[in-house]
Structure formats: C-alpha cells, structure tokens
Amino acid sequence: MDRIRIAGGRRLNGSIPISGAKNATLPLMIASLLTEETLVLENVPRLADVGLLQRILGNHGVDVMIGGKRPGETSYDGQTLHICAANIIDTTAPYELVSRMRASFWVIAPLLARMGEARVSMPGGCAIGTRPVDLLIMALERLGAAIEIDGGYVVARAGRGLKGGEIKFPKVTVGGTHTAIMAASLANGTTVIENAAREPEIKDVADCLNKMGAKIAGAGTSRIVIEGVARLGGARHRVIPDRIETGTYAMAVAMTGGDVVLENAQPELLQAALDVLIRAGVEVTPTNAGIRIARDGSGLAPVDVTTQPFPGFPTDLQAQLMALMTRGRGISHITETIFENRFMHVQELARLGARIALSGERATIEGVDRLKGAPVMATDLRASVSLVIAALAAEGETMVNRVYHLDRGFERLEDKLAGCGAAIERISA
C-alpha cells in the first residue's frame, strides 16, 4: 500500500488547479443508464472512485471510453468520458461492488426507470456512520415501485413503468434527491420533491439531465418539479469544479501560511466555508482565475461551526477545519449534524499533538502552539486529508498510511501540494 511522507513547516505559494467534482461526476456517470445514446462528460477527475464506478457500470453492460489527451492539454486537465448504455445486459448490482462505494447504490433509480426492475445490494456499514437507504426506497415507492428486500438486496419493480408522485423528504438527503430526480425523469406524469437537497452537485446533474431532454425545474432549491418524459437522449456536459477539494486546499494554505490561487474554483460553491476562513483571519479574494487564499504570519482566530446541508458549512470539510483549528489561538467548537460518527480523525490528530475533546456530536478543539510529526492513518477520505493538512504544519516528519483513501477523492494531491512548495512525496509500496 502506498504511503505519503510529509515534512512540515513550509509555506505554500503558487497555484493549484481544482479538478472536476467527484460528487457530481459519480451521479452523472450513473445518469448515463437512463439513455441508450452516448453521454459525454468533460472535466472528469482521475480518481479511484471514478474507475470503480466505471467497473460497476461495465457490469450492467455500459461502455465507457476515455478520450485521449489533446495537444496543449496539461496533465491536470480533466478527462473526457464517452459513456454509452445502449444495451443493459444485467440489472443486478452485486454486493462485491456496491459495498466498496456507497454511491453505486444510486444505479437502482435509472435501472428501475428504464428497465422496469433493479436488484441492488444494500450498501452496508460505512466508516462515517450507519448511512441507511430508507429514504431512497421511500422515494422510489412514492413513484409506484414495488420494493422488497431479498438476501441483502433491494429488489425494485415497476412492470408498467414509474408514475409521477409527491416525495417529501423528512430529512435532507443528497443521495435521496439524486435518486428521486433520476427516477422521476422517466416516470409517467409530474413529480414534486419537497425538502430536496440544494447541493450544487444536484443542480449540475439536473442541468445535464435537462440537456438530455428531461424536464426538471427548481434544482438547487428545496422544491423540485419534474415532468416525466418517455425517453432521454445523449448530451455533452462539463462537470463543475470540486468545492470540497477547493475548501481543502484553502485550509491547507490557511494552515501553513502563504499565498495560493485555486484555479477554476468558484466561490459561490463554498461561500459558507470561505466565510469561516475569513472569520479565522484568512484572506480570501475571488479573482478571474479562481480564488486567492493568503495568510501572513498572524495567528488563526478560533471559530464555532456547525455542519449543515448546503448552503451551510459542509460535513465533507469538517475534518479539514478541525485540523486547521488545532493551531487556532484559543478554543474552537465544531458540531457535526450530518453523520453521527464522523470523528475518526480526532484520535489520529491527537497523535500529532492536537487537543480535542468529544462530547456527542460536538468537538472542542484547544489550539496548540505546535504539532509534531508522527505515523498516522485514517479510515475515510476526508479524515485522511485532514491529517495531511495537520502534517503540513507539524514539526518533523509525518507518514500518512492507507493512501488509497486519498486516491478515492483527491487527484494527484502530492503533486498539487509539492507544486506550491510543500515537502511531500508518495512512497509506492
């Protein structure tokens, strides 16, 4: 297994290109199952999760072709995927594949809507909490699907097609909203989704589906109205920039000090997180090229932050903010309201010298003068990258183990940081 070695204490200066959003790419790839025509996705990040989803789609008979690099393209430009689900050969998504990536459960919606049946393994446990799929199942039932659980599989049937309906989510769910939109796009009649997730990735997928011929209004707000259509066609769509990658590098620069432009980043995708950085004393300047993040020698003011669905502060940046606040000048509080168990980074940050106390969903972080390098590892993507942020400011050497977690969601992390002066290298197993 690869490891990453970091020698802390260097400031970051220069620019970092922001890749396409993982959490838009995955549902966009899944949406390709809704049509027999080709869906072309541009600005797709090179990530392990994208490769794994390609395999999962391949299992259903989907053809994925990756466009070659054009002259003049830098190695950081996203890849172009040509995805064609002309022939769906299998409507089962097996446990071996679904258990490795939770989002792959979402194939249930397009398979059911287009083929009238789907058999998808329950995703099972996950390091950041129980993460059930009850609301996704509820949404499909509201559209007329008959659902049963059989041998660990969710079996969904709609022999005569799905029918538009009213879906009111009791809790905001990103996956539930994606699933409902995809299924309703090919349902007969009108669907209204209330309390829909407003994450930018929802709007990105809806924009793409509309290019494919869907009739979706209100995506990006909490009320989405979908008029079902009989069929969808191909389209070409460019994936939005990754707001979590943007926020992560912004926090890395805030941690080390320095001056970095996050190229292609869009401030409106993460305003709540940028506001927190500004309150902490970080300079945040939108520019034509992206977002400039700077901090001089002055210390970081502590913050009090609660994770919320969009447009609130994202749970996917909670671990990174916690790493940053280990160096705050005083006591910070971070409350995690989205996932009940997303604090695995706390014990590992403590190995670097952080002082963090947990009480239920609330963490109290007492800023320390210095962190010291140590061997660490983490069990999920965002927790792993929080350790990288802490390591960049720690004295001496930190070895981050289990790098495959990072590879799931950060494209060439070590190259991007080294390009700005960090002493970071990958040690291949």
Ligand code: EPU
């Ligand atoms: N929930 C239920 N029942 C359901 C579905 C969700 O109780 O049927 C609960 C979850 O357990 C959680 C809350 O609702 O407590 C929100 O979960 P949501 O469905 O919104 O999460 P998700 O769709 O599974 C996506 C992202 C996550 C991100 C969350 C929240 C993708 C591929 N994943 O997950 O991203 O944390 O939304 O914003 O889009 C990551 O990228 O590291 C990551 C975990």
